[in-house]
Amino acid sequence: MRPGKTSRLVTLATALAGVTAALCMAPASATSAGHAAHRAAATPAVAASPAAFTHPGVNLDTAQLDFIRAKVQAGAEPWKSAYDQMMASKYADLNRTPKPRANVECGSYSHPNNGCTDERQDAIAAYTDALAWYINRDDRYAQKSIELMDAWSATIQEHTDSNAPLQTGWAGASWPKAAEIIKHVYGNWPDEGRFDTMLRDVYLPTVIKGSNSNGNWELTMMEAAVSISVYLDDKADYDTAISKYLTRTAAYVYLPSDGSLPKTVPSQHLDTRAKIVAYWQGQSTFNASMTGVTQETCRDFTHTGYGISNIGHVYETARIQGQDLYPQVGERLRQALGFQSRLETGAMSQPSTLCPGKSLKLGLGPITEVGFNALHTRKGIAMTSTQALTERQRPAGTNSLFVAWETLTNAENPN
Numbered sequence: 001m002r003p004g005k006t007s008r009l010v011t012l013a014t015a016l017a018g019v020t021a022a023l024c025m026a027p028a029s030a031t032s033a034g035h036a037a038h039r040a041a042a043t044p045a046v047a048a049s050p051a052a053f054t055h056p057g058v059n060l061d062t063a064q065l066d067f068i069r070a071k072v073q074a075g076a077e078p079w080k081s082a083y084d085q086m087m088a089s090k091y092a093d094l095n096r097t098p099k100p101r102a103n104v105e106c107g108s109y110s111h112p113n114n115g116c117t118d119e120r121q122d123a124i125a126a127y128t129d130a131l132a133w134y135i136n137r138d139d140r141y142a143q144k145s146i147e148l149m150d151a152w153s154a155t156i157q158e159h160t161d162s163n164a165p166l167q168t169g170w171a172g173a174s175w176p177k178a179a180e181i182i183k184h185v186y187g188n189w190p191d192e193g194r195f196d197t198m199l200r201d202v203y204l205p206t207v208i209k210g211s212n213s214n215g216n217w218e219l220t221m222m223e224a225a226v227s228i229s230v231y232l233d234d235k236a237d238y239d240t241a242i243s244k245y246l247t248r249t250a251a252y253v254y255l256p257s258d259g260s261l262p263k264t265v266p267s268q269h270l271d272t273r274a275k276i277v278a279y280w281q282g283q284s285t286f287n288a289s290m291t292g293v294t295q296e297t298c299r300d301f302t303h304t305g306y307g308i309s310n311i312g313h314v315y316e317t318a319r320i321q322g323q324d325l326y327p328q329v330g331e332r333l334r335q336a337l338g339f340q341s342r343l344e345t346g347a348m349s350q351p352s353t354l355c356p357g358k359s360l361k362l363g364l365g366p367i368t369e370v371g372f373n374a375l376h377t378r379k380g381i382a383m384t385s386t387q388a389l390t391e392r393q394r395p396a397g398t399n400s401l402f403v404a405w406e407t408l409t410n411a412e413n414p415n
Contacts (some may be wrong), residue, residue, distance in 0.1 A: 041250040041263035049235035049242075050322050058227045059318045059370075063415035065181070069135045074208035082395035082408035083135060091121070091128035091398070094144055098122050098151035104171075110208040116167050117400075119156075119366055122148050123174035124404050130181040131405065143185045145178050150191045153198040165206055166217050172203040172224030173313070173402040176231040184233075186301060199228045208237055210244050212268050215252040215295045217302050219310035220402065222248065226314050230321065235323040244330050245314050252295050252307055253332035256288045262295070285353040292332075292339025300361035301340060308336050308364075309403050312371035316410075319374070326379075330368065333371050334381060340364055345392070348385075364389070366396030369406035377412055 054061060071079035086092055090258055099122065101115035110116060129145035132138070152175075159168045176199065189195075207221040207228070225241035228234070247265055254262045262280065264270040270279055277284045281298035296304045311333050318325050342348035344364050354360075368390045375381045390396075394411065398404035 030219070040266045041247045044046050049238040053233050053238075054320055054322070055184040055230075058176045058290050058317055059320075060177070060180075060229050060409055061320045061415070062185075064409070064413050065134050065185075067415050068414050072135050072408075073399055078394045078407050078411055080141050082405060082411070083249065085395045085397055086128060086405045086408060087132060089128070089397070091125040091404070092132055092141070093125075096122075096125055096144065096148070098148045100152045100155035102155055104156065104159045104164075104167060104298045105161045106159065106167040107161045108163055110163070112161065116163070119152070119167070119171045120174070120401055122152060123171045123178070124398060124400065124402075126178035127174050127404060129177040130186075134181055135188060138178040142182060142188075145182055146189055146191075147281045149175065149178060149182070151190065153195040156202055158202065159206065165209075165211050165221060166208040166213075168203055169217070169220035169224040170260075170402045172199070172207055173220065173227055173310075174404070175199060175203070176224075176227040179231055190200060196232060200232060200234075204228050204232070204234075204237060208240060210248075210267075212265070214299070214303065215248060216307040216310065218244065218248045218265075219252065219307045219314075223310045224401070226317055230317060242314075242318065242323070242325075245311075246325070248330055250313050252311070253336045254286055254290055254293050255332060255335060256291055258286070261286055281355070282358065284353060285356075289351060290339075292335030292337075294336055294340070297340065297360075298355035298358055301344065301364045302361070304340060305363075305365040305399075306401070308333070308340065308371065309367035311336070312367075312374065316370055316374055327334055330375065330379075334375050334383065334386075337368055337371050337375075337386040338383060341368065341389040345385060345389050347388070365399050365403065366393055367399070367403055367408060368393070369396050369410040373410040373413055377414055 049123070050055060056062060072083045090096070098186040099115070099118040101118070103114070104116055104119050105112055105114035124171045126145045126148040129141040129148070133141035133145065179195060183192055186286060203224065207224040211217040211221055222241050222245040226238060226245065228240055229238035251265045261276055264276065266277070270276045280295050283293060283298045294304050294307060296307060311329065315325050315329050315333060341364070343350065343360060344362055350360050368386055371382060372386050372390045376383045376387065395407040396405070
């Protein structure tokens with residue numbers, strides 16, 4: 001075994017000049033005053049990728065991992081219960097047999113589902129085993145993680161059918177979390193290079209393109225792209241993914257400062273109020289009372305939770321890499337968590353102007369820990385409703401897509 005290779009960087013590379021998207025005003029022909037005031041989302045200038053990436057550094061770094069390990073070894077709560085939950089799950093089963101496919105074929109709503117569930121769950125299992133090894137130092141778990149990653153890197157060639165981009169993002173968000181721990185802490189991975197090639201050739205070319213579908217698609221794909229880029233030390237794709245992530249985040253969560261309509265992604269050409277309202281699942285009121293509503297709130301809270309989780313994950317990985325995205329992302333993440341949490345817990349009833357004619361479909365999922373820890377634990381921001389939901393859901397498990405064990409990894413983690 002070998003210790004973690006790199007400590008957290010404190011020096012950023014030279015600021016990337018001109019990483020901004022043009023501000024796009026509404027067409028002059030628009031008759032709605034609200035639409036005339038609408039601006040497309042602009043990507044704020046941010047620092048470039050670091051001079052050298054921190055490893056492990058996808059969602060977790062060495063200091064965070066050491067904090068988790070110490071809490072579990074001390075039998076402290078909620079980490080011990082969260083660890084026990086993880087170890088009792090099917091994802092930590094040392095008898096697990098990987099089920100790789102050359103072609104993972106994923107249609108809409110998992111029809112067809114040829115290898116889709118297997119791929120996602122094997123990726124989560126690889127991460128689970130890597131995390132288990134870091135905590136308990138039982139080499140069997142590291143070797144099982146390697147077995148799962150090697151089986152897929154020796155087999156998979158492509159993702160096909162309508163859900164291929166989303167599937168690539170979901171699985172692509174989990175693989176690097178496992179690989180960072182194994183490569184940079186455990187070591188002893190003979191086929192590491194083949195796994196690197198898999199991420200570079202099968203996953204990254206798809207996810208880096210982004211998506212014009214519902215916002216959780218592109219946010220998932222940018223999480224995968226950022227994570228893979230960190231793992232591969234790929235500065236160019238990291239910068240591209242962060243830029244797209246910032247544009248999409250601004251267009252996913254509404255703040256009153258956006259005006260009478262939410263921001264949009266320029267490539268979607270949502271150039272009328274009617275198109276924007278339809279894309280926002282019928283949400284037509286945008287003012288201070290709707291602070292934190294998301295593009296998919298009126299669809300259902302499950303998909304909304306995916307998007308919020310992606311926003312938190314990328315924010316956290318960028319922070320580990322020495323990049324502070326709080327000015328661009330922090331308030332949107334806080335308000336998205338708070339708005340949805342108030343409704344999920346019943347602290348707020350559905351306003352008449354929220355999703356008119358529809359009943360809310362609750363079920364946000366185990367997605368609040370990362371954002372809550374980043375903003376409340378580290379920055380001291382009061383988040384009463386988010387805290388109530390987070391504590392009610394502990395220990396947070398997995399959604400079997402790309403979120404896993406975040407009470408264990410992020411609860412009250414100050415590092």
